[in-house]
Amino acid sequence: MESFPPPVLPACYRHADVATGRSCTRCGRPACADCLSQATVGSHCRDCVKASRPPTTVRARDWNARQSNLVTTTLIAVNLAVFVWVLVGDSSSFGFGDRPGEREIQLGLSRWLISEPDGWYRLVSAGFLHFGILHLAMNMILLYQLGNMLEAPLGRARFALLYFACLLGGSLGALVIQGGGGGLHGGASGAVFGLMGATAVGMQRRGVNVFQTGIGATLAINLLLTFTIPGISIGGHVGGVVTGALLGTVMLAPSWRPLPVWASWVAPIAAMVIAFLGSVSVAG
Numbered sequence: 001m002e003s004f005p006p007p008v009l010p011a012c013y014r015h016a017d018v019a020t021g022r023s024c025t026r027c028g029r030p031a032c033a034d035c036l037s038q039a040t041v042g043s044h045c046r047d048c049v050k051a052s053r054p055p056t057t058v059r060a061r062d063w064n065a066r067q068s069n070l071v072t073t074t075l076i077a078v079n080l081a082v083f084v085w086v087l088v089g090d091s092s093s094f095g096f097g098d099r100p101g102e103r104e105i106q107l108g109l110s111r112w113l114i115s116e117p118d119g120w121y122r123l124v125s126a127g128f129l130h131f132g133i134l135h136l137a138m139n140m141i142l143l144y145q146l147g148n149m150l151e152a153p154l155g156r157a158r159f160a161l162l163y164f165a166c167l168l169g170g171s172l173g174a175l176v177i178q179g180g181g182g183g184l185h186g187g188a189s190g191a192v193f194g195l196m197g198a199t200a201v202g203m204q205r206r207g208v209n210v211f212q213t214g215i216g217a218t219l220a221i222n223l224l225l226t227f228t229i230p231g232i233s234i235g236g237h238v239g240g241v242v243t244g245a246l247l248g249t250v251m252l253a254p255s256w257r258p259l260p261v262w263a264s265w266v267a268p269i270a271a272m273v274i275a276f277l278g279s280v281s282v283a284g
Contacts, residue, residue: 013045024048071156072147075163076140079188082107082128083136100184104129108184109171114283123279126174127167129186139188142218146195154251154264161268162251166194166244168275173239175282183233190236193222194244201245202252243271 009019012032020032025042036043044052090101100108109126113119130136151159170190196219200210210216219241226237250267253259 026052069147069151071160071163072144072151075147075188076143079128079130079136079140079143083130083133086129100131104131104186105184108186109174110184111175111283113184114175114279120276120280123168123171123276124164126171126186127188127191130188131186135187139192142192142196143188146192146199149199150195158251158264158268161265161272162198162244162247163191163195165247165268165271165275166198166240167191168272168279169194169243170233170236170240172275172278172282173235173237173242174233175235175279177235177238185233185236187233187236189233190240193219193237193240194247196222197241197244198248198252199244201248205249205252205257206254239275243275247271 009021010030012018012020012035013029014035015032018032020030022033022036022043023030024036024045025039026044026048029045031043031045035046037046037049039049086101086103086107089103105113107122107125107129109122114122130139147159150162154162167188167190170193171185173190174185196215199215200219203210203213203215211220223237223241226232226234247267250259251264253264
């Protein structure tokens, strides 16, 4: 019988001291198990896996396209983060306290607080402050539902402008009604009511009887609760819904009665400016 020496295996292209009997099915280079990744057909080395990936700009664009409600999700996340931050400072903020905690006072809105030299941030910060878990949950559920309806047709930038215009409109309303000296205002309900108002007007302009839809019923019930349950910011809700309804006539105009595209950008920006100047005038 004849004997032959054992075959000499090639070294891994990345590890010269590791012999391997495997190779990349794309480029053919020998590679050890640690340097191969399972592919649809065979295994690819790390360099081939990297080379097959789309450019960073393409991957970023594809990821961005998959985030259909990115602004809505971000707003909900910010509201949740603020609630946790307030809760860490004072556990009574969970909804069992009788008086606002220190961090709630830092973010809340009232005439006597906004008159401070650096108090204007409260026009926005109050829109992310919630007094208790139930308050937060109700607003976030509505924000999620309305965001699913509005963000895609408006686009992220215009949806964000609409949201913050309604938020500032709610802050102005809170200062005008129930604003004098007593009471601390907070919550995303001004912005959420504004989104409901914009959605209702947009449906109505398209020939839909809004009161035969869930939006109409939800808006009517929430307005009823606003005027019947004590402790709710009437001005915040009314200011938000009026702002949203006015903007809805411009930003959600039907395709057969279109308005200039620039109007859907200018309208919410103008509303924010007017709400801010109005708040300055009321607080002054």
